[in-house]
Amino acid sequence: MKFNLYTFGCRLNKAESNQIFQKLLQKGFFFSSQNPDLIIINSCALTKKAENQCLQFVKKVRRENSKSFLVLTGCLASLKNLQCHKLDDNLKTFTKKTGIDLLIANNEKGQIVEKILTHIASSSQVLSKQKTKEAGSGREFIKIQDGCNKFCTYCLVPFLRGCSQSIDALQIIEQAKLAEKNGIKEIILTGVDISQYQDKEGIDLTNLIKQILQQTQNLRIRLGSIYPEAFTSEFLALYQTPSAFAINKKDFQYRLCRHFHISLQSASDSVLQRMGRKYSVKEYLQVLGKIRQIIPDVSITTDVIVGFPGETNDEFATTFKNLQKMKLSKIHVFPYSERPLTKASQNHDWKKITKKTKTIRAKKLRDLSKEQEQDFIKKFLGSHLQVLLENKDKNGFCWGYSDNYLKVKVKKLELEISKIYDFFITDTEKDYLIA
Numbered sequence: 001m002k003f004n005l006y007t008f009g010c011r012l013n014k015a016e017s018n019q020i021f022q023k024l025l026q027k028g029f030f031f032s033s034q035n036p037d038l039i040i041i042n043s044c045a046l047t048k049k050a051e052n053q054c055l056q057f058v059k060k061v062r063r064e065n066s067k068s069f070l071v072l073t074g075c076l077a078s079l080k081n082l083q084c085h086k087l088d089d090n091l092k093t094f095t096k097k098t099g100i101d102l103l104i105a106n107n108e109k110g111q112i113v114e115k116i117l118t119h120i121a122s123s124s125q126v127l128s129k130q131k132t133k134e135a136g137s138g139r140e141f142i143k144i145q146d147g148c149n150k151f152c153t154y155c156l157v158p159f160l161r162g163c164s165q166s167i168d169a170l171q172i173i174e175q176a177k178l179a180e181k182n183g184i185k186e187i188i189l190t191g192v193d194i195s196q197y198q199d200k201e202g203i204d205l206t207n208l209i210k211q212i213l214q215q216t217q218n219l220r221i222r223l224g225s226i227y228p229e230a231f232t233s234e235f236l237a238l239y240q241t242p243s244a245f246a247i248n249k250k251d252f253q254y255r256l257c258r259h260f261h262i263s264l265q266s267a268s269d270s271v272l273q274r275m276g277r278k279y280s281v282k283e284y285l286q287v288l289g290k291i292r293q294i295i296p297d298v299s300i301t302t303d304v305i306v307g308f309p310g311e312t313n314d315e316f317a318t319t320f321k322n323l324q325k326m327k328l329s330k331i332h333v334f335p336y337s338e339r340p341l342t343k344a345s346q347n348h349d350w351k352k353i354t355k356k357t358k359t360i361r362a363k364k365l366r367d368l369s370k371e372q373e374q375d376f377i378k379k380f381l382g383s384h385l386q387v388l389l390e391n392k393d394k395n396g397f398c399w400g401y402s403d404n405y406l407k408v409k410v411k412k413l414e415l416e417i418s419k420i421y422d423f424f425i426t427d428t429e430k431d432y433l434i435a
Helices: 011-026 048-064 075-086 091-098 106-120 157-161 169-181 205-215 233-240 269-275 281-294 313-326 355-378
Strands: 002-007 038-043 069-074 102-104 139-143 186-190 220-223 245-247 252-254 259-261 299-306 330-335 384-392 398-402 407-410 420-424 427-429 432-434
Touching: 002 011, 011 038, 011 106, 011 139, 011 186, 038 048, 038 075, 038 106, 048 069, 048 075, 048 091, 069 075, 069 106, 075 102, 075 106, 075 157, 102 106, 106 157, 139 169, 169 186, 169 205, 186 205, 205 220, 205 233, 220 259, 233 281, 269 313, 281 299, 281 313, 299 313, 299 355, 313 355, 330 355, 355 427, 384 407, 407 420
Parallel strands: 002 038, 038 069, 069 102, 139 186, 186 220, 259 299, 299 330, 407 432
Antiparallel strands: 245 252, 384 398, 384 420, 398 407, 427 432
16 A cells, blocks of 8 residues: 655654654555555644644645545644534534544554554555655654643643653664664654653663663764753763764764754743743853853754744844844744644733734844854855765755754765765855855
């Protein structure tokens, strides 16, 4: 049986999609984008825009694949499940309207393949043993944690994914070892909030990384989105240990990627308090200082929400000024999107910001981000970077990312994809480097 799998949203969704993909292959399915019998959409509902995009895509997929068995999972599936129960609506009305055959919420995603097989068992379709022939990028997402205990006032995630839960360290380590054995060069440890990682044996994030380094040879380790609280002295000390590097014949390679995406959301203390964030701007700046002191050429990116309810001109000006000080390598800017069930959506004392104001503020921060990104990438002209090549474009040029998550275009055409090379950086172009 042929299947296709579409993924929207965060790295955690990508990690979960990878697990679903592998389980389907093990059960005899094979991947095909042409006339698939089964289509799974792993959805996002973090913002209203993301929700609408997923809904439109579901309807498009149904129109173009009228005979396929269509499954919706992920945060949109969880949200619709919650809303229908809260409003006492019939979930079948939503699935019938969108053409979805099976809706599976996040809390059932681990059993998605078994649930699909239960439905397929009653049909006459024959399973094929053919495997996918698609080439990989050399990277693999590994889910280490799910859910969140923080309940920030704007965020739906705790409602859609539940409280924080950590995958057993032994399971993660075995997955990492298998990835390396299968030729994977880089793993991305991902979750909703990996700073909360702690398995039932008490192993925290620092010790998990330490064990993966010890039990793999040359595997590069990248971290998903992380909170400021994770950057303890013990954690940062990992980046100075011999096991953080792989020694090759000609050079050394960073095994711990020098890139952190550290959640910020606002650089105004009063806005952070309304958001329910548990740190101040001063504390965030102190974390940046500690990281930069220990890890050379580290890339630090973040997310910022503009137009959060009640955000005044002065608060936005403070955010802008503080972001200038931070000198980040990229700022992902999101206009505030009201989500049901959250405290921010229910607080009528916080003045709503107009769409026009949000658009103006978002543009100002995106312009600042472009300026800081250019300043950062220009630092690497005339230097060497280790780049994992992930794909080739139609002109035959190779593209990949350095350990500090800089996009690199390589002019040599004969190189293999899914391998790490040491390159000399000769030029910059827009938002990438040329080697």
